[in-house]
Amino acid sequence: MKEIRFSENVARIDTSGIRKIFEAAGSNAINLGLGQPDFDTPEHIKAAAIEAINEGFTGYTVGTGITELREALSSKFREENGFSVSPEEIIVTSGASEALAIALATLLNPGDEVLISNPGFVSYNALTEILSGKAVSVPLAEDLTMKPEAVLERITPKTRAIVLNSPSNPTGAVASRADIKALAEIADDHNITIISDEVYEYFIYEGEHVSPASYSDNVITVNATSKSYAMTGWRLGYVAARKDYIGQMLKVHQYIQACANSIAQKAAYAAITGPKDSVNTMREEFRKRRDVLVKGLNELGMECALPKGAFYAFPRVSDSAEVASKMISNGIIVVPGTAFGSEGDGYIRISYAASMENIEKALSIMEKVL
Template sequence: MSRFSARVEAISISGIREVFEAAGEDAINLGLGQPDFPTPDHARRAAVDAIEAGEVDAYTSNKGTRELREAIAAKHARDGQSVDPEDVIATAGGSEALHLAMEAHVEPGDEVLIPDPGFVAYDALTKLAGGTPVPVELREDLTLDPAAVEAAITDETAAFVVCSPANPTGAVQSPADMREFARIADEHDVLCLSDEVYEQIVFDGEHRSPMEFGENVAVVNACSKTYSMTGWRLGWVTSTTDRIERMLRVHQYVQACASAPAQYAAEAALSGPQDVIDEMVGAFAERRDVLLDGLADMGLETPTPSGAFYAMPRVPEGWVDAVIDRGVVVVPGEAFGANGAGHARISYAVSVETLKEALEAMRAATRATR
């Protein structure tokens, strides 16, 4: 008998983490998937006040506090979506929300269609649920083509994943695409799992959710990127009542409830002033343009990212290693799937000054690998 399960043996440590560990301590890190801004003061204060008032010493409801779920529902209402607070589960970040959705919907042997390149967790969480990830190649502009998704659906397909704005590409799906994804999910009776954690960080176009257009959708979101709260580990999942009930069965055993202090902070972030988002998005837009101009000057082709805080240029062989050797961490595209080969993911969640310093290292690497 094997000492470890086949499911866990099918996955490995993320390639992103391997790059971090290989880099020097003083390296400029353009591999991090988190904003470089502080959590809003009113969110921090809400957590401190709740701690000092003794309101966080016990479990909350499995789904999260009623007040937090009402704040999440109100956020969706601002976006033109109707969500019942009873159909929300507060989770330990968006990662747990993805895990719940996979565990509740994927049988051993089921297929899950995932974007390639795409966020590393989609492949791993599918395998942990006993499923088979099926990569779907992206368009030239690095968006996911609904026609390609529909063509890949088989009798074994349980779900497909959409991420917009996308990690690792920064691509934003059009409203027409999102409507098509919803149609595909409904007509083929499969789940559309929509990862929307970067939804507020959009520079060009607009974010729309497939939840607006269909029933067979589960939306994963979090405070992590929008409010710079990655360390607080507070996300949520919302879907139809029957799907939420099944996901709750998993959540109550693996997590019980999300961290109580984080729930109070998230409620305040969602309900309080939202101008911090505009300030952050404005800064990211400026950095994006600095990065794109620098990459263009090197002759590197980069599809223009319309959201998130990543760019994914096409790079020469050996470029990533050459950049890392020069003290700048970037992530090889193949860490996000086979179709990411020949690309690199660059996070511009650093200051303009730091970005310009990193670009000098990239220029030297580009000269050395051409």
């Protein structure tokens, strides 16, 4: 059999380091590596999906998404995020992952550069490379945020985008209003685009969530119902930007996806317009778990700053791979910081989107083996 010639862009990237960790762990391991809430989707959201099925709402929708959902999202951005987009400036996507992909596909020509935090979420680099772009690492400051001055130092004539993720996966850091404003000004001054990944916006414990689109229209805002409403498996995201961006992104969306899942769109409408009790409950529970986890880690001798958002702790360790491997062999799944970039060496990511019982059990095991 002759060897198949695959895409060089795809061949040069590796599969997710996070997935490799999960596959290596035993079936009874305590999973502190998973980036999804351990809560069920709220009942009123499930009921909306069931109603859609029973009413036969199971065909294609318009490519941009059902009108009522885009209208609700337009109101959400205005009321919660401080910027205005019309329903025509929103595309409903199959998760934030598709939104990120179509944003990058719209912006990049071969060799164009994207500034990405290091450490940062694994998809940013991979998608950039698949799309023939060049991922340029921006090391984080001591507080684990991406600073405007560090971004400025790395801008070249080939820079097309800055990916901003606040609250951050993997660090749990939250960017300050001053830094967000400065980054927006940099985008305007250099005519580059901020891709703002805001999927953890509702999970902030200290500080505030600030959308860069409230300061600049050179911004593509990416979000999803996945984390906020415990809907990771529903694969329902959305992207908002001014019309010239949307017109180009819609082309990519139409050819790779056609439209987001019709039933999930009805569920998302119920989520966006319905009560937020479940969001508040999750946030307060995550806050309690965070406090227990971080206190326990520091008592074990790990240096772990209190994360201000998301649901991840990012403690310092002597050797990322060694510590993660030792934990996995003792039945605790964590992710080595190196899975998120070279600057993640010396850290591990621990998710507190797990039960308090499992967090306390994991700390007890760590005390014995570390």
